[in-house]
């Protein structure tokens with residue numbers, strides 16, 4: 001929803017009177033802030049208060065939008081007190097923790113929020129904000145009563161073990177929580193697998209290992225079985241690590257928990273090596289993956305420059321978005337051409353890939369091509385007629401574009417052009433995501449884990465944590481799952497890449513100019529509009 005739709009629906013908001021269960025509601029007490037609940041797009045019924053002023057439970061959770069002066073908008077996250085009344089609160093044990101006694105400001109101010117847009121003009125409205133993460137003065141759990149669980153879902157990513165470690169240790173050392181369960185094998189593990197008790201001792205060295213000690217899976221999301229299992233086991237904090245699919249699953253779990261009126265916090269920690277989660281600055285493990293990709297690119301470069309007309313082809317991950325390929329290319333400087341899903345390319349004719357390869361070989365004697373796994377799928381599907389295969393989670397299964405393009409190049413130059421070329425194809429796709437996270441990702445994972453813990457302890461639920469312009473924030477699930485981040489090929493970063501590789505843009509400059517003038521989407525720039533492959 002953009003700000004215009006927020007203001008246009010404002011007239012139909014139900015502005016509620018609140019009892020102050022939670023410092024959050026300081027907002028409703030100040031005359032300059034208006035607290036409203038916008039029904040989600042799935043639920044058109046406005047929510048109402050019951051006789052004691054607390055929220056009545058409705059089918060789907062409402063969007064919590066708080067407006068303030070000068071166009072200030074806070075997209076808040078759900079809180080227990082939205083659907084359970086008269087919950088007791090307790091002093092935060094962190095204030096007696098010797099390690100944290102040095103902190104000048106123990107608790108974040110209830111009014112702190114993080115701006116989504118930080119590039120503004122003098123007369124810009126203050127714009128959209130998210131609630132700032134951090135410990136709150138009052139918590140909604142006594143330490144002994146907390147029974148937490150952690151689950152990892154979807155593909156692997158460097159740093160999963162670090163987040164698991166930091167949730168366990170953070171709960172233990174910051175809040176004195178000793179009951180943490182690991183759910184084995186992703187969502188289906190809730191009802192079909194064993195659990196592992198997690199203690200600081202068990203998780204101590206796991207951040208040095210790749211993968212996830214809990215195991216992971218795709219598919220198997222049965223919301224009511226999962227919530228039954230949560231209820232049966234007496235779990236009251238659920239930490240969910242995973243990508244866009246996983247966060248959709250976490251949102252469904254939260255809705256069901258809320259529908260049942262349970263005091264169970266659901267906290268999402270966004271994970272995806274593809275860096276395709278919106279709102280947050282970047283996802284953990286992404287830097288590690290880009291760094292690991294350098295080794296494959298360097299190997300391709302060494303091979304290519306050692307042979308006559310050497311061509312190194314490296315395939316990297318990126319199902320729908322080419323961030324890994326783009327950043328690995330810009331970082332390396334050895335790459336002559338980077339192909340990503342967002343920028344369809346063509347092989348033959350003027351401005352095509354073959355023409356560029358021939359030019360580059362003549363100029364330099366060798367070249368390196370980086371290709372994201374989701375690039376050129378529309379070209380492959382024309383030949384293979386296999387667009388419809390899906391994995392257990394409903395994601396498109398891709399054809400091996402690296403093998404395909406290598407064969408196409410060999411055929412073109414060997415058979416048609418009668419040129420000797422030496423092509424080496426390197427496929428490090430799984431190697432870049434199976435490694436342990438690097439130092440900076442480890443620190444990032446620690447912040448994510450701690451932010452999630454502080455949020456759950458403070459009674460927030462139905463949120464994902466992540467950095468927004470460098471400051472960590474609690475973000476409602478719907479903002480994370482409503483779209484996927486993709487490389488914008490009319491942005492300066494892609495231009496930087498084009499200027500570093502000198503590859504063709506595969507775009508018609510006239511069309512770019514026209515689309516800029518008409519404000520058209522990037523997809524209209526191509527003869528073959530790229531198919532948006534979202535599941």
Ligand SMILES: Nc1ncnc2c1ncn2[C@@H]1O[C@H](COP(=O)(O)OP(=O)(O)OP(=O)(O)O)[C@@H](O)[C@H]1O
Nearest residue numbers: 154155218219221242243244245246248249272393
């Ligand atoms: N729309 C959805 N509603 C509920 N659960 C979902 C939904 N989409 C996916 N899931 C569940 O989330 C889990 C992970 O989804 P998926 O395999 O798509 O990976 P992901 O979390 O997107 O991670 P990545 O794509 O980065 O590997 C699966 O167990 C799947 O069943």
Ligand SMILES: O=P(O)(O)OC[C@H]1O[C@](O)(CO)[C@@H](O)[C@@H]1O
Nearest residue numbers: 155156272273274317318319391
């Ligand atoms: O083979 P798997 O485990 O399904 O994972 C492959 C997919 O996972 C991702 O890394 C996303 O996690 C995609 O880039 C890739 O297509």
Ligand SMILES: [Mg+2]
Nearest residue numbers: 154243244245
């Ligand atoms: Mg995904």
